[in-house]
Amino acid sequence: MTTNASPTTTRARTSVLALVGDVVVVLAFAGTGREFHGEGNPILGVLLTAWPFLVGLLVAWALPPVRRSPLRVWPGGVAVWLGTYVIGMILRGATGAGLAVPFLIVAASVLGVAFLGWRAVAWLIRRAARRA
Numbered sequence: 001m002t003t004n005a006s007p008t009t010t011r012a013r014t015s016v017l018a019l020v021g022d023v024v025v026v027l028a029f030a031g032t033g034r035e036f037h038g039e040g041n042p043i044l045g046v047l048l049t050a051w052p053f054l055v056g057l058l059v060a061w062a063l064p065p066v067r068r069s070p071l072r073v074w075p076g077g078v079a080v081w082l083g084t085y086v087i088g089m090i091l092r093g094a095t096g097a098g099l100a101v102p103f104l105i106v107a108a109s110v111l112g113v114a115f116l117g118w119r120a121v122a123w124l125i126r127r128a129a130r131r132a
Helices: 007-036 042-061 064-068 073-094 101-131
Strands: none
Touching (some): 007 042, 007 073, 042 064, 042 073, 064 073, 073 101
């Protein structure tokens, strides 16, 4: 299959899709947590829970390794994971939201598996497509 898209256009599209994928991870994380704890107001509540992590995600996306290789597990995916987690927790703590140890562990684990996992799957798909 041939394409007329320039490398710059392809890179921009890849970056936008990767960023959208990361935003979906954060929103799913917040939504699942709220659902698990039976908290109401699904839309506003999810956004209120997610905002510190979305800020962390945007800060992480400002890092050159993420912008250069948004689909790579290392270093881009790891930078997204750690940036989102650390900044999200700092903002949660600064605003008086909960930072219970079990939440810290679950958040680090779930965000890590999700951010790194979808990138690993994307890598496998791209690798298989190149071989075909």
